[in-house]
Amino acid sequence: MRFQILNTLLHILAFYMGAGIGSFLNVVIYRLPLGISVNNPKRSFCPSCKYKIPMWQNIPLLSWLLLRGKCANCGGKISIRYFMVELLTGVMFYLVFLKVSGDYSATNPWPLIRLWGPQVLCLWVFMSLLISGTFIDIDHFILPHSITIGGAVVGVLSSWWVPALVGQETHTNGLLASLASAALGLGGLWLVVELGKLAFGRKKFVFAKEESWEVTQPDENEPPVVVFGEHKYDWADLFMRATDRMVVACNELQVNERSFGTVTAELWMEKLKVREGANLEEFPLEGVTKLRAKTTQVVIPREAMGFGDVLFLMMIGAFTGWQSVLFTILAASVLGTVFAVIHRVTGKAEWGAKIPFGPYLAMGAVLWVFYGPQFVEWYVSKTMWR
Structure with a gap:
């Protein structure tokens, strides 16, 4: 009974910790492109009246709902996207927790945390970088170096700490595989950019x-x-x-x-x-x-895509390995095509054209984390059968 209660609390904690990080990501998404420090001012503020929001009015998810999406000081509208980023981050954190930790409800979870805890933490950081980069790219058509290059450095260190991220077993192999995958992401998409420049430049x-x-x-x-x-x-x-x-x-x-x-x-x-x-x-x-x-x-x-996308894929490769790089490029291209067709059929082609490639890369990377290896295994088995 005690372990079941701890298990339930751990599930709740995983989700709500993600929602709390999502609240911070909203700060990053708003401030970073504008050159505003994410630490100064320390508290979040209303975009309309600059009122510094007190802690009791800044509870992830709940505050937006209770205040009905309005500032408590001036009544100005707070975009629903703040709520959606918190919810998305919470869901991603929880799904990562479920995938890595597996089913341990009948056992004492704490010894097992030592086994899968580091991998969960690394993937949480990865998801945070993907979410931040996606919404900044949608708003400003840029991917800041602090997310792409800085994220790649964190990815290399994470793969050294948790070699399983890139499919390796030793710290040295994890480090080398991460560096090679980052280089593949950088070089592979750079080549696509250059070829696109020649064809559609x-x-x-x-x-x-x-x-x-x-x-x-x-x-x-x-x-x-x-x-x-x-x-x-x-x-x-x-x-x-x-x-x-x-x-x-x-x-x-x-x-x-x-x-x-x-x-x-x-x-x-x-x-x-x-x-x-x-x-x-x-x-x-x-x-x-x-x-x-x-x-x-x-x-x-004209660029086929921005160089920020190249660095973004470098970061993805550093966290998840060379197979992920190839899968992410393919998945992002398919997703981009599908969304373009949907927008054209629904008469929203102009709106769809405003979505940069970075979000599609992020979606491809997320698909890899949850389904990529299984897809590759299925595809190889089907190919070998033929």
């Missing part, structure tokens, strides 16, 4: 009437931005490698104090090329202080 804008095109640098401590028509791009979103270029068909072009007529301007990461017929003139960007034009067509470089 440009996006053309054609305007019915002349639009202004300009490169400005509002803050001298920040990279330049490119503005044309209703579009605005940060420099890093356009130029990730030396071979990236923007091509602008100019009816008028001004470079510093010089003016050109009908020319083609090619903007590269470190230079500007101006083509007028057979003539070509090149300007180093360091010496360009004014760059504007009138245009009817702009072609920009």
Whole structure:
């Protein structure tokens, strides 16, 4: 009887600990992309009135329900996503706990915790990184290095501590397998990005009437931005490698104090090329202080996916091994295709296009943790039978 009570409490604790971590992940998801410290201020605050929420109004899951999704101070709406992140994290923590710990209800659980406890803790950290990265990517189309690169470092250390994460039995083999898997994740998806860049690496804008095109640098401590028509791009979103270029068909072009007529301007990461017929003139960007034009067509470089996705898969490989890397790429691609078809059929194609690839990678990784090895075993058995 005593063990059954302890067992029940342990199940409740696993879920509600996840919900509590989910509350912290909400802080990470909101603050990290904005450059706000996750530790200062220490307490959560209302996004509307900045009221610091006291502890008794910040109970995971319950507070949102009791306050009906509103701030107790100003009555401002608190998004249901805060509740959903807490619930999702709680569910993921509980499912990890069930999968790793197995059925021990008839025995004393505490000696067994020493066997599966470290693996549960490592997978809890992994799930937290996946959830944080997913919602940050959805909101801001970025995957912060603190999650991807920092997560990869944690993944390597976790695989050394718990070699079973990457299918190994010794600490040394766990470390080596994790490093190799991280390298496979980095290199494999990087290759996909590069091939995608070659196949789909440009996006053309054609305007019915002349639009202004300009490169400005509002803050001298920040990279330049490119503005044309209703579009605005940060420099890093356009130029990730030396071979990236923007091509602008100019009816008028001004470079510093010089003016050109009908020319083609090619903007590269470190230079500007101006083509007028057979003539070509090149300007180093360091010496360009004014760059504007009138245009009817702009072609920009475009990524098949962001480099943050590459680093995200590196982190996934560090935690879960090389087979997981291959499975995650395949699963993410299938999931992305399925969701795209659903959105198109339901008339939500534009909304579906706004979902970046990072969440699909996260879903693929979650599928691997719970079903991946069984799927591989089933697939191999079917293939060998044929």
